[in-house]
Amino acid sequence: MFKNIVVVGMGYVGIPVAVEFARVGFDVIGINRSRPKVDMINNAECPIKGNEPELPELLTKVVKEGKLKATQEFSVCKDADAILIAVQTPFNVEEMKPKYESLESAVRDVGRNLSNGTLVIIESTIAPTTMEKVVKPILEKESGLKAGEEFYLGNCPERVTPGKLLKNIRELNRAVGGINEQTRERMIELYKHIVKAELYPTNCLTAEVVKTAENAYRDVQIAFANEIAMICSKFGIDVFEVRELVNKCPYRDMHLPGAGVGGHCLPKDSWLLTYGIGDKYDPKMLKLGREINDNMPFQMLELIEAGLTEVGIDKDKSTVSIMGLAYLEESDDIRNSPAFSILDGVKKMGARYYLHDPFVEEFNGEEITKDIDEVIKNSDCIVIVTAHDVYRQMKIGELKEKMKGNVIIDGRNVFNKTECKENGFIYRGIGK
Ligand code: SAJ
Numbered sequence: 001m002f003k004n005i006v007v008v009g010m011g012y013v014g015i016p017v018a019v020e021f022a023r024v025g026f027d028v029i030g031i032n033r034s035r036p037k038v039d040m041i042n043n044a045e046c047p048i049k050g051n052e053p054e055l056p057e058l059l060t061k062v063v064k065e066g067k068l069k070a071t072q073e074f075s076v077c078k079d080a081d082a083i084l085i086a087v088q089t090p091f092n093v094e095e096m097k098p099k100y101e102s103l104e105s106a107v108r109d110v111g112r113n114l115s116n117g118t119l120v121i122i123e124s125t126i127a128p129t130t131m132e133k134v135v136k137p138i139l140e141k142e143s144g145l146k147a148g149e150e151f152y153l154g155n156c157p158e159r160v161t162p163g164k165l166l167k168n169i170r171e172l173n174r175a176v177g178g179i180n181e182q183t184r185e186r187m188i189e190l191y192k193h194i195v196k197a198e199l200y201p202t203n204c205l206t207a208e209v210v211k212t213a214e215n216a217y218r219d220v221q222i223a224f225a226n227e228i229a230m231i232c233s234k235f236g237i238d239v240f241e242v243r244e245l246v247n248k249c250p251y252r253d254m255h256l257p258g259a260g261v262g263g264h265c266l267p268k269d270s271w272l273l274t275y276g277i278g279d280k281y282d283p284k285m286l287k288l289g290r291e292i293n294d295n296m297p298f299q300m301l302e303l304i305e306a307g308l309t310e311v312g313i314d315k316d317k318s319t320v321s322i323m324g325l326a327y328l329e330e331s332d333d334i335r336n337s338p339a340f341s342i343l344d345g346v347k348k349m350g351a352r353y354y355l356h357d358p359f360v361e362e363f364n365g366e367e368i369t370k371d372i373d374e375v376i377k378n379s380d381c382i383v384i385v386t387a388h389d390v391y392r393q394m395k396i397g398e399l400k401e402k403m404k405g406n407v408i409i410d411g412r413n414v415f416n417k418t419e420c421k422e423n424g425f426i427y428r429g430i431g432k
Helices: 014-023 035-042 055-064 074-079 101-112 130-143 165-171 181-191 204-235 239-246 266-280 284-310 339-349 372-377 396-402 417-422
Strands: 004-008 027-031 068-071 082-085 119-122 152-155 174-178 199-203 319-323 352-356 381-384 407-410 426-429
Touching: 004 014, 004 074, 004 101, 014 027, 014 055, 014 068, 014 165, 027 074, 035 055, 035 068, 055 068, 055 165, 074 101, 082 101, 101 130, 119 130, 119 181, 130 152, 130 204, 152 181, 152 204, 174 181, 174 204, 181 199, 199 204, 204 239, 204 266, 204 284, 266 284, 284 339, 284 381, 284 407, 284 426, 319 339, 319 372, 339 352, 352 372, 372 396, 417 426
Parallel strands: 004 027, 004 082, 027 068, 082 119, 119 152, 174 199, 319 352, 319 381, 381 407, 407 426
Antiparallel strands: 152 174
């Protein structure tokens, strides 16, 4: 039924799925706007850096076997049996609406090159009703074909995570949203070649809501943990002890409070869901969850100010070091990282600052110091924003010897408060 597959968007989602279909024997062509990425792939080099088990080697293999190649030309869609669209769908919080330029452009170009009988699948995360209101009308207008009759249309939201790109494609269950029964059957026929988990057929709108709701769920769970952390701070008790004992209770899974919620999923998916429901309903809790999580970097700034005040150092005469720029531990991904707001606040204090992160190479053009000892020996205050292993492995005794000052602000429960105090540090942590 399927032989030729086209994947539009050679990014975190498109590349692994293209490689997987090529690996199992399909002839796959990846379309990307930017020439450099196309050239990298055709030179059998993986554009995704960071630790992605198997991916670089597999990409090299399937490209050399001629099972995967890349192009900028949408004309290749004419011969495709299935076309997957996996382009970015960022959310503009100021305007409170998704930025669909990439999606609409890709759908338009696919429409112009769509042949009768082709299966078109959107893998990008989209606001509920986007399939009905945006994707279907553009495809039908540009192709002159009728969705559900002359071509098949569905959405199968991705569940990829940096560091586990191939693993998640193979092992995570997925909602398969199709415009009609025949489409759903064809989608499952296609995906069962690469997904070893369950494929749940449903309609397009349900699949759109599932994807945004599963991340909104996590965002609200984290916001709950952050709210309890603020309460524990006021009580002067340890939220991590509270969390541990709460989770001893059946059916409880209190998440981790911290310096904030970053990444390419959680900060936007509650907004996509909110945008999708429009004026039919006001999702107060989703919005409050976003507000609480976005406020955590400012809680960190309050802790920094309080710590410096306690040791009698004027903020504008202090040196504050931000430890961890990536949004997630052991990652180089800085998208929506809490470190951006924390750095802005430190600058507004007039403080000198160092930035440290073992993985991140670029952060708004700021200088990133890789020598952690150099950072520590010049710091009045160190601020843990990301729980990289290198911070978890720091010994308090060594820190005491090396550090210029003695203020520790802990945004990820990396240090033991009692141990810090016993070694003469002024310690403040989220929820501790
Ligand atoms: N975070 C907390 N407390 C927690 C968990 C996370 O503050 O208890 C923070 C992290 O520090 C990070 C942000 O939230 O800044 C997001 O962390 P995440 O673990 O959710 O990682 P993401 O953003 O890569 O989430 C993705 C999501 N997957 C997809 O959208 C396909 C999410 O649904 C997955 O649960 C997550 O990966 C995962 O754990 O695999």
